[in-house]
Amino acid sequence: MAILITPETKILVQGITGDFGGRHAKLSLDYGTKVVAGVTPGKGGQVFEHGSHKVPIFNTVAEAAKATGATVSAIFVPPPFAADAILECVDAGLDLAVAITEGIPVKDMVRVKRVMQGKKTRLVGPNCPGMVCPGAGKDSHGGCRIGIAPGYINKKGHVGVVSRSGTLTYEAVFQLTTKGIGQSTTVGIGGDPVNGTSHLDVIKLFNEDPDTHAIIMIGEIGGNAEVEAARWIKAHCKKPVAGFIAGATAPAGRRMGHAGAIVGGAEDTAAAKIKVFQECGIEVAVTPSDMADALIRSAKAKGVKLS
Amino acid sequence: MNIHEYQAKTLFEKFGVYTSKGVAVKSMDEIDSALAKLPDGVIVVKSQIHAGGRGKGTFTDGFKGGVKVCKSKADAKFTAGKMLGNTLVTVQTGPAGRKVQTVFFTTGVNIKKEYYLAILLDRVSSRPVIVASTEGGVEIEKVAHETPERIFKVFIDPAYGLAEYQVRQLIFQLGFNPTEQKNAAKLIRNLYTMFWETDASMVEINPLVTIEGDLVEALDAKVSFDDNALFRHSDIVALRDLNEEDSKEIEASKFNLNYIALDGNIACLVNGAGLAMSTMDIIKHFGGNPANFLDVGGGASKDQVVAAFKIILGDPNVKGIFVNIFGGIMDCNVIACGIVEAVKEVGLKLPLVVRLEGNNVVAGKKTLADSGLTITSGDSMADAAQKIVHLVNNHATPL
Numbered sequence: 001m002a003i004l005i006t007p008e009t010k011i012l013v014q015g016i017t018g019d020f021g022g023r024h025a026k027l028s029l030d031y032g033t034k035v036v037a038g039v040t041p042g043k044g045g046q047v048f049e050h051g052s053h054k055v056p057i058f059n060t061v062a063e064a065a066k067a068t069g070a071t072v073s074a075i076f077v078p079p080p081f082a083a084d085a086i087l088e089c090v091d092a093g094l095d096l097a098v099a100i101t102e103g104i105p106v107k108d109m110v111r112v113k114r115v116m117q118g119k120k121t122r123l124v125g126p127n128c129p130g131m132v133c134p135g136a137g138k139d140s141h142g143g144c145r146i147g148i149a150p151g152y153i154n155k156k157g158h159v160g161v162v163s164r165s166g167t168l169t170y171e172a173v174f175q176l177t178t179k180g181i182g183q184s185t186t187v188g189i190g191g192d193p194v195n196g197t198s199h200l201d202v203i204k205l206f207n208e209d210p211d212t213h214a215i216i217m218i219g220e221i222g223g224n225a226e227v228e229a230a231r232w233i234k235a236h237c238k239k240p241v242a243g244f245i246a247g248a249t250a251p252a253g254r255r256m257g258h259a260g261a262i263v264g265g266a267e268d269t270a271a272a273k274i275k276v277f278q279e280c281g282i283e284v285a286v287t288p289s290d291m292a293d294a295l296i297r298s299a300k301a302k303g304v305k306l307s
Numbered sequence: 308m309n310i311h312e313y314q315a316k317t318l319f320e321k322f323g324v325y326t327s328k329g330v331a332v333k334s335m336d337e338i339d340s341a342l343a344k345l346p347d348g349v350i351v352v353k354s355q356i357h358a359g360g361r362g363k364g365t366f367t368d369g370f371k372g373g374v375k376v377c378k379s380k381a382d383a384k385f386t387a388g389k390m391l392g393n394t395l396v397t398v399q400t401g402p403a404g405r406k407v408q409t410v411f412f413t414t415g416v417n418i419k420k421e422y423y424l425a426i427l428l429d430r431v432s433s434r435p436v437i438v439a440s441t442e443g444g445v446e447i448e449k450v451a452h453e454t455p456e457r458i459f460k461v462f463i464d465p466a467y468g469l470a471e472y473q474v475r476q477l478i479f480q481l482g483f484n485p486t487e488q489k490n491a492a493k494l495i496r497n498l499y500t501m502f503w504e505t506d507a508s509m510v511e512i513n514p515l516v517t518i519e520g521d522l523v524e525a526l527d528a529k530v531s532f533d534d535n536a537l538f539r540h541s542d543i544v545a546l547r548d549l550n551e552e553d554s555k556e557i558e559a560s561k562f563n564l565n566y567i568a569l570d571g572n573i574a575c576l577v578n579g580a581g582l583a584m585s586t587m588d589i590i591k592h593f594g595g596n597p598a599n600f601l602d603v604g605g606g607a608s609k610d611q612v613v614a615a616f617k618i619i620l621g622d623p624n625v626k627g628i629f630v631n632i633f634g635g636i637m638d639c640n641v642i643a644c645g646i647v648e649a650v651k652e653v654g655l656k657l658p659l660v661v662r663l664e665g666n667n668v669v670a671g672k673k674t675l676a677d678s679g680l681t682i683t684s685g686d687s688m689a690d691a692a693q694k695i696v697h698l699v700n701n702h703a704t705p706l
Contacts (some may be wrong), residue, residue: 086410106428114433220581223430224430246584288586289688
């Protein structure tokens with residue numbers, strides 16, 4: 001088991017005929033992911049070919065889902081059209097929409113998030129690396145890779161990883177795998193100020209998942225999502241948790257790459273978040289090189305085996 | 308993207324947010340004709356820079372005050388002459404200050420009371436929030452800390468927009484008289500329309516004032532826009548003032564590089580925003596000082612790496628370079644070739660530490676090793692960070 005997806009999950013790719021979407025659809029197919037459909041309006045009926053794979057392309061998400069049984073979409077469409085693409089997934093009743101697109105206007109996401117209230121579809125992202133559920137094969141082949149993360153650095157196992165940042169997630173996963181510790185699911189929730197799934201949402205899912213034995217939570221300056229999750233962990237989560245916050249040296253008022261990574265007030269600095277982590281019993285990684293080791297320390301203290 | 312006060316007030320006028328008449332000038336020659344457009348009497352002269360704390364700022368030649376109230380047009384002309392081309396240092400500019408290239412004249416008003424009004428995104432609820440206070444003209448953070456009961460907020464449902472009852476709630480809480488209430492309600496409604504329609508990320512009026520005739524006026528204006536939405540607002544893009552931006556940051560954006568100058572001496576070149584931020588952190592952790600934030604993005608090319616090196620080396624404070632790449636999908640060897648080419652092209656003399664990890668890393672490391680260049684290799688982020696800090700702090704020659 002894992003959270004939200006399994007190696008059996010069937011996915012469709014919105015924007016599969018674009019350079020970006022196409023390249024990553026191929027990498028997911030190579031990883032053994034069940035990419036069953038592509039969606040590009042106006043290109044319905046065409047086929048996306050990669051090696052022996054022939055992926056049918058549809059005009060709409062609803063058609064693609066009905067014809068192929070896809071329950072999850074990976075969204076690669078350009079920013080001006082991305083909000084619309086997410087809404088199309090909601091209307092088609094998909095379980096999950098993973099929006100990779102970077103640069104969606106905040107106002108569009110404010111509206112999308114409002115529309116999604118009470119609907120069954122969950123949104124991960126936008127501006128995120130996506131999700132990986134490692135498979136049992138060599139270099140975790142046979143897993144479900146949705147988005148742009150490298151699949152081969154993963155290893156099937158029992159650590160859940162949640163992060164706003166892409167490369168920092170890869171860093172954590174790589175450290176774990178190098179030390180022989182596998183992952184249940186890795187979730188990149190994205191670097192935007194308004195996103196579909198929060199740190200806390202993912203932490204709750206990891207907490208309920210019997211296959212996830214320990215958690216790494218990676219955050220950044222800006223907002224209070226990490227603090228909210230940390231307080232919940234203190235009250236409800238018994239599993240070992242390690243945390244890291246990027247941006248201790250970032251000057252106030254400057255946007256550090258991610259739209260959401262900006263220090264506005266005293267509460268959203270790295271120092272403030274790290275302090276809350278410590279108060280909540282989360283083992284804080286001193287540097288990004290220390291993320292896996294921090295989790296090992298936390299697991300040891302709680303008597304939990306990681307591999 | 309930020310704009311100047313005078314530009315924000317032009318937008319205010321367009322959307323029906325009441326503000327007193329003003330004229331902006333960029334040179335001494337324009338001053339007389341600009342002042343002729345304003346009535347006689349008190350004139351306020353305001354330096355236009357993208358930083359707060361102007362009133363209490365000091366110019367580098369000792370002239371005090373970036374905002375001055377002048378009793379006559381002659382006085383206003385003299386004051387504007389002092390400001391134009393001069394460099395203003397405020398609490399927000401840093402010691403280098405900002406060169407004042409535009410001065411804004413507005414007519415003086417008799418203020419009855421000062422208030423605070425702002426609209427921004429509330430990240431917790433993912434909705435716009437209007438923040439208002441009976442305490443204006445002071446730092447709002449201070450009010451929030453000391454007298455939180457004087458701050459009022461309404462959260463706006465994006466499915467409906469600003470509701471009338473919410474406007475009423477605010478005008479009653481702020482304690483306006485009946486005529487002021489009408490004027491304030493109109494101003495709040497129009498300000499929200501402007502915020503929403505222009506994809507603003509923040510509009511702030513501090514102070515909002517009541518004046519004679521029970522008018523309610525935006526005395527100051529601070530407006531910024533969502534960079535992600537600029538593609539649909541060419542009129543707002545036209546307001547961008549490149550003089551207010553770091554020339555290296557502008558150059559970087561041409562190559563799709565995300566660069567932010569800092570005041571340290573170890574330059575960083577990293578892929579991914581989170582990793583770039585934590586690379587700065589780890590340099591600091593081991594006793595160094597980062598010179599910049601630089602994210603080359605997920606799919607960096609050779610050209611981008613070369614451009615990045617040139618931009619980094621444009622900062623005279625830089626004494627060493629730390630390249631930290633986690634090539635998940637991106638080929639480490641492509642990056643390695645880019646680094647070798649860049650080092651040769653710019654004739655790099657400074658210590659360079661490279662940490663490569665990920666896809667095709669063995670070939671990448673071989674490319675660096677076989678290049679004949681003095682490039683120090685780091686195994687982990689921590690190892691590489693310690694090496695560059697050591698090299699820079701000890702003025703050592705590369706290993």
